[in-house]
Amino acid sequence: MSHRNARLTVFGRRLLVERVLSGRPVAHVAAEMGISRVTAHKWMRRWRAEGEAGLHDRSSRPRTTPHRTPADIEAKVCGLRQSRKLGPARIGPILGLPASTVHRILTRHRLHRLSWTDRPTGTVIRRYERQRPGELIHVDVKKLGRIPNGGGHKALGRQAGRATRSQMGFDYVHSAVNDHSRLAYSEIHPDERVATCAGFLTRAAAFFRSRGITRIERVLTDNAWAYRKGLACRAALAELGAAGKLTRPYRPQTNGKVERFNRTLLDEWAYLRPYTTNDERTAALSDFLHTYNHHRCHTALGGQPPVSRVNNTASQYT
Known part of the structure; x- marks a missing residue:
């Protein structure tokens, strides 16, 4: 790469070649451009041997490294x-x-x-990030036990909470995370059936559209039956003009961005403090999402919140 005070850029080398080809002596052209005759002859020699490609910088990496570790x-x-x-x-x-x-x-x-690396196997994890907002959306469902009135075991203790939480059932937190910006959208539902998942996809797309992500190209989910076989989910994807993609079985790393969001969801919302009712925890979700999208910094985004990344890049692809 040329340094900032370089006499010759690629454009300057082309200019050197053009002036020499016009019939002028190499020494005269070199003097005009403030370089030595040796340098001028070098670029002319490379141009004659390689053409246009010879005018570009070469790698400074040595061809051989005799002292490299075996x-x-x-x-x-x-x-x-x-x-x-x-x-x-x-x-x-x-x-x-x-x-x-x-x-x-x-x-x-x-x-x-x-x-x-993957801790159990030591295999290097290939990390990726899509270049455009809306190019890929990660979708997943997190299952949480409902909180009985008066609080569960986190508020009352393990033994006392065990009796109160029986037959309470579960909440299903449906989440969608934009791969490029980490912008997230979540809803709480009583199940993860096909109709529920299809409706969530439609509303998630509307949320992303309201934030400037007008087109969703692909939606990545796990192998849940609703997304793998559900006709309503397929219809919702077709309406959005998005392709449905499935992760490999037992490979949560593929859907890693929403899996990491689920962990943040538990640490900073679901288990942040003891809740006394299930409605209290449900009501706190909107505040968490606002903080996550607008104020929480992400190391993967250079310390920016997701909304800043969306505002910086979404306008280029709308």
Whole structure:
């Protein structure tokens, strides 16, 4: 890459070639452009050998690295990292390597952060983020036990709460998260039947549309029967002009953005404090969603809340 004070950019190199091809001496053109004759001849030589491609910057990476750690040693470093979750300071003495070398090896293989690996297997998790708002929406349902009047076990204690919560049933929190911006929408329903899921999809799309995401291209869900076989859900997707996608069985990482939202939902809303009634917890959901979308910073968004990301990018794709 050219530095900010470079005499020649790609445009300048083209200009050099054009002036020399017009019949002028290379030395005269070099003097006019403030570069040496050696540099001018170098770019002319590259242009004659490679054409237009020769005028672009080449990688500064060396063709060979004689002192690079052997591949079998790198494999042992990666194996210890994935099987025992050891850091550079502990892997180094085992293999007789400096900790700095181990760290470079782990960085080269994208193993230097444990959060980037699947903890049980040590497999590197391939993370992704769609480029456009509305390109992909993650949808999932979280099942929560209803709270009896007077509070459940979090308010009364485990033993006292066990008797009061019997036969209370469950709330089903349906959530949709925009892949690009993390903008989220949730509703609480008494079930996860086909008609309920289809209606939720329609209302979620209306919510995203009101925030400037006018087109939804794909909707990613797990393999729940309502989304896999439900005709009403298929009709709702067809009405939105969106394709329905399913995750691989037993692979929640694929739908990871809404799975991470569910964890935030539990920590910052459902289990934030002891609620005395189920209606009290239900009423608190709207405040949580407003805080999540408008005020809560996200490290994946550079410290911005989801609405800021939507406002910065949605207008480019409407």
